[in-house]
Amino acid sequence: MATAPDVRMAVDIGGTFTDIVLDRGAERLTRKVLTTARRPEEGVLEGARLVLGDAGLHFSDIDVFIHGTTLATNAIIERRGARTALIATEGFRDTLDIATESRYDQYDLTIEKPQPLVPRALRVTVPERVDVHGTVRLALDEAAVADHVDFLRHNGIESVAICFMHSYVNPAHEARTAAILKDAMPSLSITLSSDVCPEIREYERTSTAVANAYVQPLMDGYLARMDEALRVEQFRGAIYLVTSGGGLTSIDTARRFPVRLVESGPAGGAIFAAQVAARANERKVLSFDMGGTTAKICLIENFEPNSARVYEVDRAARFLKGSGLPVRIPVIEMVEIGAGGGSIAKVDALKRVTVGPESTGSEPGPACYGRGGTRPAVTDADVALGMIDPAAFAGGTIVLDLAASRAALARDVGEPLGLTPDTAAYAVHEMVCENMASAARVHAVERGDVVGDHALIAFGGAAPLHAARVAEKLGLARVIVPPNAGVGSAVGFLAAPISYELVKSRHMRLDAFDPGGASALLAEMSQAARALVEPGARGAAVTERRLAYMRYVGQGHEITVPLPLRDLTAEDAGALRVTFEKEYSVLFKRPIPGAAIEALSWSVLVSTQAVRPQPAAAVAECRAPAADGTRAFFDGRANARIDVPLYRRERMEPGARVAGPAIIAEDETSTFVTAAFDARIDAAGCIVMERRAN
Numbered sequence: 131m132a133t134a135p136d137v138r139m140a141v142d143i144g145g146t147f148t149d150i151v152l153d154r155g156a157e158r159l160t161r162k163v164l165t166t167a168r169r170p171e172e173g174v175l176e177g178a179r180l181v182l183g184d185a186g187l188h189f190s191d192i193d194v195f196i197h198g199t200t201l202a203t204n205a206i207i208e209r210r211g212a213r214t215a216l217i218a219t220e221g222f223r224d225t226l227d228i229a230t231e232s233r234y235d236q237y238d239l240t241i242e243k244p245q246p247l248v249p250r251a252l253r254v255t256v257p258e259r260v261d262v263h264g265t266v267r268l269a270l271d272e273a274a275v276a277d278h279v280d281f282l283r284h285n286g287i288e289s290v291a292i293c294f295m296h297s298y299v300n301p302a303h304e305a306r307t308a309a310i311l312k313d314a315m316p317s318l319s320i321t322l323s324s325d326v327c328p329e330i331r332e333y334e335r336t337s338t339a340v341a342n343a344y345v346q347p348l349m350d351g352y353l354a355r356m357d358e359a360l361r362v363e364q365f366r367g368a369i370y371l372v373t374s375g376g377g378l379t380s381i382d383t384a385r386r387f388p389v390r391l392v393e394s395g396p397a398g399g400a401i402f403a404a405q406v407a408a409r410a411n412e413r414k415v416l417s418f419d420m421g422g423t424t425a426k427i428c429l430i431e432n433f434e435p436n437s438a439r440v441y442e443v444d445r446a447a448r449f450l451k452g453s454g455l456p457v458r459i460p461v462i463e464m465v466e467i468g469a470g471g472g473s474i475a476k477v478d479a480l481k482r483v484t485v486g487p488e489s490t491g492s493e494p495g496p497a498c499y500g501r502g503g504t505r506p507a508v509t510d511a512d513v514a515l516g517m518i519d520p521a522a523f524a525g526g527t528i529v530l531d532l533a534a535s536r537a538a539l540a541r542d543v544g545e546p547l548g549l550t551p552d553t554a555a556y557a558v559h560e561m562v563c564e565n566m567a568s569a570a571r572v573h574a575v576e577r578g579d580v581v582g583d584h585a586l587i588a589f590g591g592a593a594p595l596h597a598a599r600v601a602e603k604l605g606l607a608r609v610i611v612p613p614n615a616g617v618g619s620a621v622g623f624l625a626a627p628i629s630y631e632l633v634k635s636r637h638m639r640l641d642a643f644d645p646g647g648a649s650a651l652l653a654e655m656s657q658a659a660r661a662l663v664e665p666g667a668r669g670a671a672v673t674e675r676r677l678a679y680m681r682y683v684g685q686g687h688e689i690t691v692p693l694p695l696r697d698l699t700a701e702d703a704g705a706l707r708v709t710f711e712k713e714y715s716v717l718f719k720r721p722i723p724g725a726a727i728e729a730l731s732w733s734v735l736v737s738t739q740a741v742r743p744q745p746a747a748a749v750a751e752c753r754a755p756a757a758d759g760t761r762a763f764f765d766g767r768a769n770a771r772i773d774v775p776l777y778r779r780e781r782m783e784p785g786a787r788v789a790g791p792a793i794i795a796e797d798e799t800s801t802f803v804t805a806a807f808d809a810r811i812d813a814a815g816c817i818v819m820e821r822r823a824n
Contacts, residue, residue, distance in 0.1 A: 136193040139178060140623035142395050143170050143199040145491050146422020146472045147591060149617035150177040152185055153624050159184050160617045160798060162591065164528075167493055170201060171356045175363070189363035196623040198372035198394035200423075201352060202345045206247065206392070206455065207444045211344035212288040212319065216248045217278065217307060218336070219295045220255040225336045234452035244444055244455050247344045252285060254278050256307070262637070264300035275307050279314040289319035291343035293336040298328040298635045319346045326387055327458045329731055330635040334440065334458040341443065341457050342389035349388035353381055368666065370628065374441065375460035376401050377629030377737060383662055390459050392443060393466075395619050396426040400435040400462045402622030403587045406612045408433045409814045411745040416570060416584040417464075418600065419618065420593035422471045422509075423489045427570050428464035429577055429584070433742060436577065438463035439633070451576070460631045460735075465573040469565045471509040471592040472496055475539070475558040477546040483554075485562045497538035498530040506542050506554075508562050508592065510535035514555035516763040516771070517595050517802050519795065556766030563596050567603035585610060589618030594801035598790070598819055602806050609807065609819040616798025628670075629737030630662040639683065639728045643703035651732055652676055652693070659736035670738050677733040680710050683726040689713050690733075746813040752785035761793055779817070786811045790819070 142149045143165055152159045161181040166173035174197075182188060205211045218225060226246040235241055256275050259268035282290065290311065297304045301324030308320045323339035357369060371384035374393040384391060396419060403417030407430055415430040429436050441461040442454030468487020472495060475485050485508060490496050494503035496510045498520070512518050513535045520530035536551040544554035574581035585608040588597030594611045601609045614621050632655045638644055656674060663672055674695055679688035691710050694702070706729075711721035757775035764771050777788060779796040787810040788794075790803035794817055803809045807819040 137187065137191050138194040138196065138624055139181075139192050140196045140398075140620040141174050141178070141198070142398060142617070142620040142623065143174065143197075143201060144395060144421045144423060144619075145200060145204060145489060146470065146495070148173040148177050149620040150174075150181050151614070151617050151620040151624065152181045152187075154185070157185075158614065158621075160614055160620075162616065162798060164493075164495070165491070167491060169355075170199070170352060171359050174356065175359055189360065189365040192365055193367045195360065195365065195367055195369045196372065196378060196626070197356070197369065198398050198619065198623055199391065200393075200395045201391075202349055202388050202394075203392045203443060205345050205348050206341060209247075210348070211247065212347040213286055214248050214252065214289045214291065214340065214344045215282055215285070215287045216253040216336070216340055217275075217290060217292045218253065218255050219259060220257045222295065222332070223253050223255050224250070225293075225333055226253070226340065229333050230452075232452055234450045244453065247340050247455065248291070252287070254281060258294055258303045260294065260296045260300045260303060262296055262299070264296065266300070266302075270303040270306055272306070272310060275310045276314070279311065282311075282315065282318070287318070288347050289321070289343040291321045291323065291336070291339040293323040293332075293339045295332065297322070297324040298330060298335065301325075301328070319343065319350070321346060326389060328634045329458060330637075331458070334456045337456050338389060338458045341392075341455065342387060345388050346385075349391065350385045353385050357381060368668075370666065372398050372623050372626055373460070373629075374462065375437065375629070375631060376435065376462050376626055377631075378623075378626050378666070379628070379630055379662065380666055383630070389457055392457060392459070393441060393461055393464070396428075396464055396466065397462045398619035398622035398626065399426060399589060400428045400430065400464065400622070401625050402589060402612075402618040403428065404430050404433050404435055405622070405625050405743055406587050406610060406814075406816065407585075408743045409746045410585070410610055410812070410816065410818075412585045412587075412608075412610070414584045416574075416581065416586050416604075416606070418566070418570075418586055418588045418593050418597055419590045420470060420566070420588075420596060421590040422592070423468070423473070423491060424466050425469040425566050425569070425590075425593070426464050426466045427566070427573055428462060429574065429579060430587075436463040437461065460633070463577075465569050467565060467569045469508070469562050469569075471512070472507050473562065475506045475508065475511065475561070476542055481547060483543060483547070483557045483561050485558060485565060496535070498532065498535040499528065500531045500534065504538060506535065506538035506558070508558060510538055511555040511558035511562075512592075512595055514539055514551060514764070515559060516761050516774070517793065518800060519761065522795065522797075552764040552771075553766065553769070556764060559596070559599070560766065563599045563603060566596065567600050570600070570604055582606060587612065589615035591616045591799050594799050594817075596802075598802060598804040598807050601819070601821075602804060607821040611801045611817040611819070613815040614798065615801075616796070625740065627738040627740040628663055628666045629735060630659045631733060631735040632659050633679075633731055633733045635731040637728065637730060639726060640703045640707055641726055643700065643706075645698040645700055645702060648729075648732065649697040652734060653697075655732065655734040656736065659734050663736045663738070667738050672736055672738055675733075675735040675737075677735075678706065678729045679731040679733065680706070680727055680729045682722055683728050688730050689717060693732075749784045749813040751787055751810065752783060754786040754788045755781050755783075758795075763791065763793075765791075782811050784811050784813050784815065
């Protein structure tokens with residue numbers, strides 16, 4: 131007898147909506163509910179009960195619960211974290227202010243640097259010193275550590291980050307400081323930089339440790355409440371959290387290192403887009419995830435999202451690297467902008483229509499939600515244009531107020547510029563599409579890519595409404611809107627492998643290669659990563675990937691070089707040089723003959739095997755069903771309302787083709803096909819919009 135498939139639930143908490151997906155093999159059920167910002171677990175439980183009711187199941191029937199959230203990111207952006215202190219090596223109190231001494235905008239005389247999460251008044255130092263080789267040059271002054279306890283208590287400190295010089299190679303002083311503080315203040319949350327980011331580069335390591343400490347009490351409390359609430363509901367399965375690198379980790383690890391969750395929701399979206407790309411056999415893809423609060427754009431090459439080792443939170447300048455707070459963690463690389471359905475539209479002092487980054491969120495939400503919001507948002511513009519059916523939003527669970535949308539747009543956008551409500555809505559829609567197109571162009575240029583060579587995969591509750599217009603602005607020929615696009619990130623969680631990556635710095639030149647030392651370090655990292663992955667793998671095979679981060683001596687940054695899965699030998703020094711020069715030539719066209727090479731950091735990734743879907747078969751074109759009606763849509767370019775045919779997605783068979791302009795509606799979202807595109811349904815059920823030749 132065949133065993134029943136696992137019942138898995140995936141939950142993505144966004145700034146506006148909480149998405150729930152229930153998967154039991156061939157059946158997948160979804161729900162969207164408004165995020166309950168003050169106690170997010172309440173929205174999760176509400177949505178879970180609804181989808182379980184749809185399936186005729188109970189919490190006790192769930193085998194695996196997978197959770198991703200932007201709560202950590204939002205806490206940093208909105209400065210809602212714990213009252214945090216920093217303890218540093220004497221003489222290094224101002225690391226967070228000095229940063230890298232660079233300016234993200236060279237000629238801006240009024241430049242605004244990101245504000246540190248810990249103000250200078252809450253930073254203290256202690257005498258101690260370890261050198262770059264891990265040798266203790268000055269013993270830790272334990273009395274000085276103890277003297278800071280009263281300071282921490284007097285200032286109401288809830289969490290502390292400890293970051294000493296070169297602790298990545300010798301963490302003994304940090305560990306002893308933590309022990310002294312824990313004895314004196316048992317309830318204090320403590321983050322060690324040697325635990326959360328054991329890598330060279332003082333500023334990035336300090337910033338990462340501080341960010342972890344800042345969000346740890348909030349995330350620890352939330353995850354503990356969520357765990358308890360699920361147990362009360364008789365849930366007995368396994369709980370996993372999605373990390374920023376696109377893997378799953380245990381709830382205990384997430385509570386210890388919440389900084390690894392800063393981009394967990396968007397990471398699920400990138401995984402989802404990579405799966406869609408594999409089914410469509412699209413090797414160059416631009417994923418476009420637009421929800422209620424933000425839009426995320428990620429480049430995917432050969433069915434794998436681009437990854438990075440540093441992510442910037444809370445950028446002071448939207449598109450400029452270096453203007454945010456660096457967090458050094460494994461992360462799927464993407465650009466995120468404040469351009470979601472809840473992003474607020476207004477007219478600035480120069481009489482320009484601007485959209486975002488400020489958002490109405492779910493409380494009170496856009497004016498059309500009828501929850502007390504009065505400021506117009508992108509969703510109000512889409513409703514006023516006729517792109518959204520006010521009676522069928524979110525499957526009919528939220529009835530929208532068209533009159534409130536038009537009134538808000540007229541007051542805040544139309545009247546200052548002398549525009550009608552319709553034209554004001556069109557202006558807002560155009561500006562938010564232009565913002566997203568600009569972000570995509572910048573992101574592609576930063577990666578050395580040509581954006582026009584990519585297909586666009588759109589998902590999230592708002593992206594299918596805007597994707598065709600964004601594609602027009604970018605000159606893209608194909609747009610793909612997959613099934614369950616409205617809850618795409620949560621669906622992506624279901625495909626994420628259980629994994630954990632460790633990165634540690636240990637300097638080593640190839641002309642003085644120490645294979646024994648490198649092998650011992652890699653073996654230690656492998657054992658630690660496997661201890662975090664194998665219990666959750668439940669017997670499934672795990673894979674391991676090893677990398678070295680190498681550079682020419684004297685250069686400022688490294689490139690990745692793959693390592694063999696065995697102990698290294700003296701002969702590997704020559705092989706590593708050959709591989710490094712090959713990878714270097716890919717990026718910079720030619721190596722530097724005879725130049726000395728060094729390894730700065732080492733990485734071990736342990737993961738269960740991720741399953742890549744096979745390309746979907748071709749499907750013959752068939753006749754589209756009759757339209758389910760029409761919707762009056764305001765065409766800003768024609769300055770007139772036109773009747774646009776409306777189709778229900780569930781009634782369209784694979785092969786069905788419709789001409790734009792058209793609206794393809796479903797419970798989770800709606801897809802707007804502009805006049806520049808035709809749309810068809812492929813074998814995987816995706817809406818594929820293809821640019822007309824003329």
